[in-house]
Structure formats: C-alpha cells, structure tokens
Amino acid sequence: MRTHDRLYIGGDRVAPAGAGGIEVVSPHSEEAIGRVPDGSPADMDRAVNAAREAFDHGPWPHTSPGERAAVLARLARFYEERSGELAALITAEMGSPLSFSQLAQAPLAHQTLSYYAGLAADTAWTETRPGLFGPVHVEREPVGVVAAIVPWNVPQFLIAAKIGPALLAGCAVVVKPAPETALDPYVLAEAADEAGVPPGVLNIVAGGREAGEHLVRHRGVDHVAFTGSTAAGRRIGAICGERLAGASLELGGKSAAIVLEDADLAAYIGMLPMTALLNNGEACIAQARVLAPRSRYTEVVDAVTERVGTLVVGDPADPATEIGPLVSAGQRERVEGYIAIGRAEGARVTVGGGRPAGRDRGFYVEPTVFADAHNSMRIAQEEIFGPVVVVVPYDDEDDAVRLANESAYGLAGSVWTADPARGLAVARRVRAGTFGVNFYNIDVNTPFGGYRASGVGRELGPEGLDPYLEYKSIVTLG
Known part of the structure; x- marks a missing residue:
C-alpha cells in the first residue's frame, strides 16, 4: 500500500487544502493499493500560483536552452534507472500487462525526455531574416504556464510528451494526473528533485473533473495540453477558446487496419496483439477496425478469431x-x-463476448471478435477502448480507403500488403495523422496527432515543441 499525504507544489511537499483522498484500486484484485490527496480547486490555485511565480520571476525561462536540456537529460536518466519500478507500478495501477509496461509504458517516457533534451541543439531559438525595412530578429519564447492533463492508459509517456517540450521551451507546468493512476506521478516528483528542476517549474496535483476544469479555466494558465476523450477535449477547447488561451488536444480514435488481397496474413496476425489489442485495447491508436477484402473475408475472420482466442x-x-x-x-x-x-446491431461474435471463466475478481473482459459487421455500426464507428475487434468487409482498394476514411476520427492506421509501394500509396490516401505499412508504432522523433475528432495539434518530434513557444519579430533600423 503506497500512501502519500502531500502534493508536489513549488518544489516542496505541501499539505492539501482539504481532507479528501483518492483511493487507487488494483483492477486485478479490486483492492486498494494506494491513497493520495484529492486535489481541490484551492490546490490548483496554489499550483498555478507557484508555476506563475517560477515563470514570471524565476530564472527558468531565461536560462539557456542548453541548461534546460541538461535538466531534461537528468530527468531521462532517472526514468531509465527506475524503469523497472515504474513499469510494475503502472501495471498495478491500471492493469497494463507487465510485458507491455516494460516495452512501452516506462521506456517511452525515458525516450521522449531524452529526445527533447537532444532537440535543444538542433532548434533555431533565434534567427535574423531580411525584412522590408531592415533586419528582423525572430525569437522563440516560452508560452508561459502550461496545464498538462493526462489520462490513465499510458500515464508517464503522456506526461513526458507534454513536460519534455514545455520544460525545454522554458515554460512552467502544472500536471494533473488521472485519479486511476495517481501513484506513479510521485516518482516524477522524485525525479524533478534529483534532476534539479527549480521550485515551481513542475507541480503535480491529482484530482477529478472539478479540479481539472478549474485548472483549465484558471486565468494564470497560458496553454492547456490535454490527452483524453473527444467529449472532454471539445469542452476544454471551448473553454480555452473563450479565454483565448492555447490548447493542444490529443483525443480519441477508431483506427482501421487495411488488409489488402496480397497481404501476408500470418505477418499481420503476428502483429495483431500490438495493433488491435495493445494495452488491453485501452489505446487511442488501437486498430481494432479490421478492413478485409471480401475475397479473403472468411480467411481473415478465422485467422483473427484463432489468434484472439x-x-x-x-x-x-x-x-x-x-x-x-x-x-x-x-x-x-x-x-x-x-x-x-x-x-443487437446484428454482428456475430466469433470468440469471447463475456467474462473469463474462473475470474470472480478483477475487471476482466474476454478478448472479443465481431464478424459480419458493417462500417456504419456503432461498434465500427465509436471508440470502445477495450479488447474488442470488429472485422468489416470491403469490395476493392478504393472501397477500403473510403471505409477507412468513413469515420469521425483520424488518428492512426495501417495497411498490410506484399507491395510496400502500394501500401505507401494507400497510406497517403487515408486521412490519419499516423500510419504504418506492414507495421505500426509511435516514433518519438516524429509528430503524433490526428485529424478531425482525433484532436488539434501535434505532440512529439520537433513539431511537438511548437505549442509551447511564442514567436516574436523584432525589426531593427540603423
């Protein structure tokens, strides 16, 4: 049982304003594994004030990018050293298989922080351009105080994707973790101390929706970086629009894997657990909508069913x-x-569809496959966020692309074919922010985000730095 009775604000552990607590429950045993303070609006006020003080009057925004990168590099080393502990803790909190936590949950946070530490030297923080009236100095300056609001499915990676570029830019940050994964951020607080993050530059307050909305509405916050549901993203975007505050929103998905007629089905099936069902299916990039050619539809359904079973x-x-x-x-x-x-819509369950036998405790659902599904069905259009695969038939390549694009979302996808050039051509026709040919993965070196209801803006890569910067043009004469 991990118990914390303090919040990380202003570089110190401070008592919460209220007596409420968040109980973190194991999804496997249904027993409490930890307890932390439930951050209130008053706690968010203190955190934003600490961040505001650090940004407005502290040295952090005025240190060189190289100095800030050195802090990020130390943060990254801490994550590397504690990766085993973090992987086990995240697995205990939210049920991610330990193999996935060791492969992605902890290492991706380390890789992201390392990437942004290295980006400092490759970024043009200031440049001089010829102007109509004389030389123009174009400066990149930090946007200010950032609210980083993250969900529970890949908590530390999504925190790193926000604080990495924000800290490199010179911003101060308030992190609001999800209540379900409120324990692992305390490891981040230890890392911040060890890395020498100045007081107030990084603050962490877990809390529920009330505290989160208070943070988004706070007049001391200049930019909101959010990952979560499309419904919550719309509300945050509307609030930030009213305030004329910046917002970057990484939202939901209902991604398609297109299996072409010439695909090596065995190769696709081998990757199925890491495309359609990674992280128990609790992943916005899960390609759980499988588009299969009618000529091979039964073969694809049988292969997917056998592997999932x-x-x-x-x-x-x-x-x-x-x-x-x-x-x-x-x-x-x-x-x-x-x-x-x-x-009820008429799709056929080929495997799963219930709760695993012999598991009276734990929030388990059998991995499930639906066949005889149409792309217009809710199970093919709405984000389920669980281990459910839907196999939809298509007529030809044009039909497959049409179905892939027939979605409110546009986050990820993949195409499987014996001809990589053909696969690249198909990938270019699908309206999605990330795509794979005979493979899929997130690469921290490249931009990540989506079209339409999958969000606004991009994280990761050099593009992920942009939301945390303001551009200033200075014209000089004489």
Whole structure:
C-alpha cells in the first residue's frame, strides 16, 4: 500500500487544502493499493500560483536552452534507472500487462525526455531574416504556464510528451494526473528533485473533473495540453477558446487496419496483439477496425478469431499475460455495453463476448471478435477502448480507403500488403495523422496527432515543441 499525504507544489511537499483522498484500486484484485490527496480547486490555485511565480520571476525561462536540456537529460536518466519500478507500478495501477509496461509504458517516457533534451541543439531559438525595412530578429519564447492533463492508459509517456517540450521551451507546468493512476506521478516528483528542476517549474496535483476544469479555466494558465476523450477535449477547447488561451488536444480514435488481397496474413496476425489489442485495447491508436477484402473475408475472420482466442488473459503482473483487466468497473461496463450493442446491431461474435471463466475478481473482459459487421455500426464507428475487434468487409482498394476514411476520427492506421509501394500509396490516401505499412508504432522523433475528432495539434518530434513557444519579430533600423 503506497500512501502519500502531500502534493508536489513549488518544489516542496505541501499539505492539501482539504481532507479528501483518492483511493487507487488494483483492477486485478479490486483492492486498494494506494491513497493520495484529492486535489481541490484551492490546490490548483496554489499550483498555478507557484508555476506563475517560477515563470514570471524565476530564472527558468531565461536560462539557456542548453541548461534546460541538461535538466531534461537528468530527468531521462532517472526514468531509465527506475524503469523497472515504474513499469510494475503502472501495471498495478491500471492493469497494463507487465510485458507491455516494460516495452512501452516506462521506456517511452525515458525516450521522449531524452529526445527533447537532444532537440535543444538542433532548434533555431533565434534567427535574423531580411525584412522590408531592415533586419528582423525572430525569437522563440516560452508560452508561459502550461496545464498538462493526462489520462490513465499510458500515464508517464503522456506526461513526458507534454513536460519534455514545455520544460525545454522554458515554460512552467502544472500536471494533473488521472485519479486511476495517481501513484506513479510521485516518482516524477522524485525525479524533478534529483534532476534539479527549480521550485515551481513542475507541480503535480491529482484530482477529478472539478479540479481539472478549474485548472483549465484558471486565468494564470497560458496553454492547456490535454490527452483524453473527444467529449472532454471539445469542452476544454471551448473553454480555452473563450479565454483565448492555447490548447493542444490529443483525443480519441477508431483506427482501421487495411488488409489488402496480397497481404501476408500470418505477418499481420503476428502483429495483431500490438495493433488491435495493445494495452488491453485501452489505446487511442488501437486498430481494432479490421478492413478485409471480401475475397479473403472468411480467411481473415478465422485467422483473427484463432489468434484472439489464444491470447493469455490473466494477472497483469505475470510476464506471460497478454491481456489484463480493464482499468475500472466502469470501463468494464462500458466495454460490455458495446458488446451488447454489437450483438443487437446484428454482428456475430466469433470468440469471447463475456467474462473469463474462473475470474470472480478483477475487471476482466474476454478478448472479443465481431464478424459480419458493417462500417456504419456503432461498434465500427465509436471508440470502445477495450479488447474488442470488429472485422468489416470491403469490395476493392478504393472501397477500403473510403471505409477507412468513413469515420469521425483520424488518428492512426495501417495497411498490410506484399507491395510496400502500394501500401505507401494507400497510406497517403487515408486521412490519419499516423500510419504504418506492414507495421505500426509511435516514433518519438516524429509528430503524433490526428485529424478531425482525433484532436488539434501535434505532440512529439520537433513539431511537438511548437505549442509551447511564442514567436516574436523584432525589426531593427540603423
């Protein structure tokens, strides 16, 4: 049982304003594994004030990019040294299989911070351009105080994707973690101390929706960086629009994997757990909408069904587990509700569809495959965020592209083919922010984000630095 009774504000551990607490519950055992203070609006006020003081009157925005990069590099080393502990902790909090936590949950945070530490030397922080009236100095300056609001599915990676570029830019940050994963941010607080992050530059307050909305509305916040549901993103975007504050929004997805007629089906099936079902299906990039040619539809359905039926479901701390529990009872109810919707819509369950036998505890749902589905069905259009795969038939390549684009979202996708050049041509026709040919993965060196309801702006890569910078043009005469 990990218990914390303080919040990380102004470089110190401070008592919360109220007595409320957040109980972190294991999705495997349904037992409490930790408790932290439940941040209130008053706590958010203190955190924003500390960040405001650090930005407006502290040295951080005025240090050189190289000095800030050195701090990020020390943060990254801390993450590398504690990666095993972080992987196990995140698995305990939200049920991600330990193998995935060791592969991605902890290492991606380290890689992201390392990337932004290295980007400092490759960024033109100031340049002089010829102007109509004389030389113009174009300066990049930090945007100010940033609110970083993250969900529970890949918590430390999503924090790193925001604080990495924000700190490099010279901003001060208030991080609001999700209540479900409120324990792992305390490791970040230790890392900040060890790396020498100045007081107030990084503040961490876990809390619920009330505290989150208060943070978004706070007049001391200059930019909001949010990852989460499209519904919440719309509300945050509307609030920031009213305030004329910046907002970068990484939202939901309903990504398609296009299996072309010439695809090596065995190769696709081998990657299925890391495309359609990674992180128990609780991933915005999950390509759980499989588009299969009618000529091979039965073959694809049978292959997907067979592989999903062999996935090892169980204790997420067991290295052999491939599918762990969902994060909460509420999330399980949501996924089970979509399985019921799929059946009512007329789709056919080929495997799964219930709760695993012999598991009386834990928020488990059987990995499930739907066949005989149409692209207009809710299970093919709405983000389920669980281990549910929907296989939809298409007529020809043009039809496959049309179906892939027939979505409110546009975050990710992949195409599987024996001809990589053909795959690249298909990828260019699909309206999605990230795509793979015979593969899919997030690369911290390149921009990540989506079209349409999948969000506004980009994270990662050099493009991920832009939301945290303001541009100033200075014209000089004489």
